[in-house]
Amino acid sequence: MSDRYALVGNPVAHSKSPWIHAEFARASSQDLDYGLLESPLDGFAATVQRFRAAGGKGLNVTLPFKQEAFRLCRTVSERARRAQAVNTLVLETGFGDNTDGIGLVRDIERNAGVPLAGARVLLIGAGGAAAGALGPLLAAAPALLVVANRTVAKAQALVERHRGAAGGVELSARAPGDCGSGFDVVVNATASSLQGAEIPVDSRVLGPGALALDMMYGPAAQGFIGWAQARGARGRDGLGMLVEQAAEAFALWRGVTPDTAPVLAALRERLSAASR
Numbered sequence: 001m002s003d004r005y006a007l008v009g010n011p012v013a014h015s016k017s018p019w020i021h022a023e024f025a026r027a028s029s030q031d032l033d034y035g036l037l038e039s040p041l042d043g044f045a046a047t048v049q050r051f052r053a054a055g056g057k058g059l060n061v062t063l064p065f066k067q068e069a070f071r072l073c074r075t076v077s078e079r080a081r082r083a084q085a086v087n088t089l090v091l092e093t094g095f096g097d098n099t100d101g102i103g104l105v106r107d108i109e110r111n112a113g114v115p116l117a118g119a120r121v122l123l124i125g126a127g128g129a130a131a132g133a134l135g136p137l138l139a140a141a142p143a144l145l146v147v148a149n150r151t152v153a154k155a156q157a158l159v160e161r162h163r164g165a166a167g168g169v170e171l172s173a174r175a176p177g178d179c180g181s182g183f184d185v186v187v188n189a190t191a192s193s194l195q196g197a198e199i200p201v202d203s204r205v206l207g208p209g210a211l212a213l214d215m216m217y218g219p220a221a222q223g224f225i226g227w228a229q230a231r232g233a234r235g236r237d238g239l240g241m242l243v244e245q246a247a248e249a250f251a252l253w254r255g256v257t258p259d260t261a262p263v264l265a266a267l268r269e270r271l272s273a274a275s276r
């Protein structure tokens with residue numbers, strides 16, 4: 001029987017992860033099955049336990065369970081500890097990791113070709129996605145990293161948890177209306193795009209030729225991307241981050257690092273064909 005993996009969350013039906021992992025498995029000749037597992041909101045631990053008891057090897061975790069997954073782990077990676085959120089579980093050992101942030105960093109540096117070392121970076125949001133991103137963004141050694149969130153206290157708490165990982169990075173928490181200007185990279189990690197809400201920051205945040213990345217993809221990301229492009233920035237959605245975080249989870253489980261470029265290109269083609 002194939003080794004079993006799944007994405008657990010609520011809801012999960014929309015997920016592209018089974019397709020991404022099937023492509024990774026095919027290309028690297030790994031024998032595995034990756035499915036979807038919808039957990040009741042009050043039954044996450046029991047859902048994980050049942051999957052494990054049935055022989056399941058690993059889980060990806062999505063909304064709203066990343067914090068609960070963190071509390072369930074026996075051991076966690078340093079980046080998951082600082083994020084206090086886990087998106088990848090190794091069930092045999094009870095180890096938890098957070099691959100969202102490294103996925104974001106790889107997408108920015110490798111796929112978009114924008115170096116983070118020495119850059120001025122603005123991270124908008126302080127929820128689970130921003131928490132996962134902050135540690136790996138700091139590890140990429142930007143000159144300046146500002147975390148801006150509607151609820152400033154949440155940005156401050158996140159920044160304080162990462163102080164010890166800041167190294168030489170000038171790290172601060174601000175309100176979105178007062179977060180500075182002229183950034184090289186602006187990452188929207190809020191749920192504002194999902195809600196069709198206003199762009200949470202002023203256009204002064206966009207430096208010349210800035211990269212403006214929304215963690216969402218599909219139609220929901222277009223508001224932020226269009227806003228940035230109309231002001232001379234490069235817009236990018238969260239699809240590359242999605243594929244890269246999946247690749248890091250796959251490597252953790254299987255010991256094989258998949259080639260992400262063909263999978264990302266094929267996924268983009270599938271999504272644009274579906275929207276035509």
Ligand code: NDP
Binds near residue numbers: 150
């Ligand atoms: P959370 O619910 O944990 O956090 C939501 C964040 O958005 C908070 O910072 C919140 O601010 C802010 N926010 C919500 N509404 C607004 C608004 N109208 N204006 C300004 N700020 C707002 O969500 P997550 O962090 O888990 O997810 C955020 C986004 O990232 C989602 O769209 C998700 O789909 C995406 N994502 C993409 C991934 C990928 O692989 N591409 C991976 C993970 C997430 P406050 O604290 O003030 O409430």
